[in-house]
Amino acid sequence: MTKNLRVKTSRFIDETYKVSFKFNGTTYYGYKGDTLASALLANNVHLVGRSFKYHRPRGIMTAGSEEPNAIVQLHKNTSRTEPNVRATEIEIYEGLEASSQNCWPSVNFDIGGINNFLSPILPAGFYYKTFMWPASFWEKYEYFIRKSAGLGKSPKEPDPDIYEHKYIHCDVLVIGAGISGVMAAKSSAKNGYKTLLVDEKPYLGGSTIYQNSEHFKINNQISSSWLEKEINEIKKIKNLEIKTRTSVAAFHGYNFLLARENLTDHLPLEQRNNKTRHRLLKIRAKKVITATGSLERPLIFNNNDRPGILLSSAIEKYANLYGVACGEKNVLFTNNDSAYETAISLNQKGINIEAIIDNREEIDSKLINEIEKNNIKIHKGYTIVDTFGYKRINKVSIMKLSKDGQKVIGSKTSIDCDCLGISGGWTPAVHLFTQxxxxxKFRDEDQVFIPNIYPSNQISIGSCNGEFTLDEILLTIPKTLKEFLNLKDIDFEDLEIESSFNKSKRNIWLLPSDKVIGKTKPFIDYQNDATAKDIKLALREGFRSIEHVKRYTTTGMGTDQGKLGNMHALGIISETVGSKMGELGTTTFRPPYTPLTFGTIVGRNVGEYFDIFRKTPIHDWHVQNKAEFENVGQWKRAWYYPKDGENMHDAVQRESKAARDSAGILDASTLGKIDIQGTDASEFLNRVYTNAWSKLAIGKCRYGLMLNEDGMVYDDGVTTRLDENHYIMTTTTGGAATVLGKLEDYLQTEWPELDVYLTSVTDHYATVSVCGPNSKKIVSQVIPDLDFSDESFPHMSFKNAKIGKIKCRVMRISFTGEHSYEINIQANYGKSVWEKCMEVGKEFKITPYGTETMHLLRAEKGFIIVGQDTDATMTPIDLQMDWIVSKKKYDFIGKRSLYRSDTIREDRKQLVGLLTENPDEILEEGAQIVADIKKSPVEMLGHVTSSYYSPNLKKSIALGVVKGGKNMMGQKLIIPMEDKQISVTVADPVFLDKENKRLNA
Amino acid sequence: MFVINCPYCGEREQSEFKAGGEAHIVRPKQPTELSDDQWAEYLFMRKNIKGIQFERWVHTHGCRKWFNVVRDTSNDMIKAVYKMGEKPPTK
Structure with missing residues (x-):
């Protein structure tokens, strides 16, 4: 079958540069400038894939990004493999390897092809209808469905390529470099606008650039020659940036667009290393000019999907641009004049045309006359009723259309062919505009949707605006541009134009056949095998909304997003239900216009840059000392420090014991710190915390609980009064940013009269916390000049101090229930203070402990962790923390909510301690708590929020929330697990040292 | 992603800002004197209009100032911005 169908040379193809590539294991040759599709067609390869549902053989259908069939897998089984690449877009390079998708064992012999014969029992919604029952079988069905479905294989190894993101700001963005876009870019840039022109193809000039017809002239030059001169001119304009191989994926509000610039996909693999592959351009343009052109429509008739059937414009492009004949016996089938342009091009190149079938009865134009002069048979008023040939079309049969176009009449004739070009007119590419x-709005005369109301500073020009002929384009655009860009003069005002295009068209959405519709396969969505029959079935079953019909029949849901057939689906629906096209609307056009790789979307945010993280000033020490880390907010916090092969449990037990027996040291630098100053600082704290602050003496610390306006606990922490009008507030690690935001909100919007200034100083200080009975001995050696006597420096107080010459703040506060100190020092001294503590603490076996031990120690004391023991449904009363809620204060954030009918319910979930019957049994955090497991359904009373084995109490302890738990002290409850039921007793949440003796020891 | 004209900094990308819900809901001066229903009205009830909506925004990654925005929620077009405390535009 291998033949060379390369005809006359094309100036877009470099015939001195031969390129070898492999398709489905066979080596072929093409030339530099070819796409995979053009090179395959030159080798007479049409069959490239199988359809999704029926596994019907499919061939190359288009020559652009709308391709539904020719989607291939590149470089199978390598890290660079990529599925769903359109053969019509990928440029060939030496060593390219591509293979067909969705077929097994091969595209020539595909077992799934049996679905084609089963198609009568595989209607729209087949999978929905069939695999519903019995529900338990779904897992079995799913395995086979998934195996036979799916398009291509994703790579299994990490992506070796580099991707990046770039922001671009410009005055004018022009999308599409066809004749309209080139004119727009020139007018814009020459008048001083910073302009960006992008096009998805590697060349400029759109479809005009490969026109070579005497019938289309501008200023007496063939349109392509005229355009080429213009292109050469715009390349010299300074404030015009041109990006080819750049496809706009999304057009968002406020003229924000995303485009993908493809930099290396056309290069041989070995030339790609260390180069950026795709660049995602984030474009903000003051004005946008959309010149995205139009897509040719197919015609919908029986068996319109065989390999060898292409869009007529694609055949023309392959001939003119790539110098490739798609067949040797070509037939064209059309309802408008554009197929005659193709015919003239083919004729010029000596490519044989067997016949042209035209829906229209009465036609007359210069193009048609030229064809008739060349003795090419035109069947006027005819339609194709069927096609033949399994892996390649070999025959069409045609019949005469009735006057109303609803039936076929007369006798059937056959025409042999090996290639069929179809043209159903043009659809403006309004995707970006609607995005x-x-x-x-719908234009009835030629049945197209065109832009009507612009939501931003943008305009659509050329054929994407429904201006399809050269004279229309050249006459409208200068005026439009002048107005849109506020120009006094424009270059293109007095062009002489010769255009022979006749706009007449006979639009029949679904062409009739001599067979009943149930026996035909008129494909609308080629990739998903949705036929006109499926759409009619959906309508019969009661679907009316176009969005529902789309999802039920899968029309327009493939990788091509229905670029070809969506209009026909709409047309058939409106005809069947008898509504107007304009009223029916369209399905939503969603970004991306063409698929993006994940790499493009992610850019450089991969590996360690995937998610940013914050490190404390002491981080390196933790790393050197083999800490395991835990993510808390964006922070990496030391979790525990395993020694000699310890597991987490053993390490935490050792650390917890050491902290209570002698001394422990914790890096608390991640706690949020907010510096509060101003004459109203005390009043401000009074309003944001539940307890009273006016009487807090300078040099004292106080624990505070912050609520939301709904009364639920929001954050907690210790705040210290440094001076009359100066406080430092600490917040939870994860809450730092939101607490600051909330405080600022109230200050700016509700209480702007307060004289208060807030500054986040979290990163400015390192915090070293030393706790345990020997903490005083250690810290007093680190800061020898300070009076550490209990009289001078009691629990919940603060002192300014110096370590050497460096100022620091020392707070005697405790989250563990032990005697403990926190040293706050300028961040860059944090590590040296930590190391100093470790050094002097050696004789007391000072033990570094991580967040897990911290959690265990505070749980022994019944101290809550906001976000672990609370979940935005807990009031301070629910937490049994009534003591911290001021009764005297007139108001504070959330106060009124504490006595809403809902918050005063007795049966709210309340925080309690839980003790297991077996002291060695450790509960699972999150486990459900019930009273009666025989009751059906079992009533869930609450859940375990914190649970540990306490080495200091030598038993398991837990905190949990239980409905009405406050009044259940001593009561037995059950924690049902998968394999057992654990009996627990409700207890006081303070398990250790209720009298706080250790704090003052 | 839209562009917001911060009354303090000028035009910036939306990603620098955070939305803060409906504007002009004033915290009652004497919450303790409100009935449950009155308090609930302040606490929970918010409009969700298709069309012109008055809302609060904050320039989180900028000046950190709160201000008001008049936005058409049907197309995200911002009709006006004004500072806290200023009267909403009537047209």
């Missing part, structure tokens, strides 16, 4: 929020 941006633009509203369309």
């Amino acid at each position: 941006s929020g633009g509203k369309l």
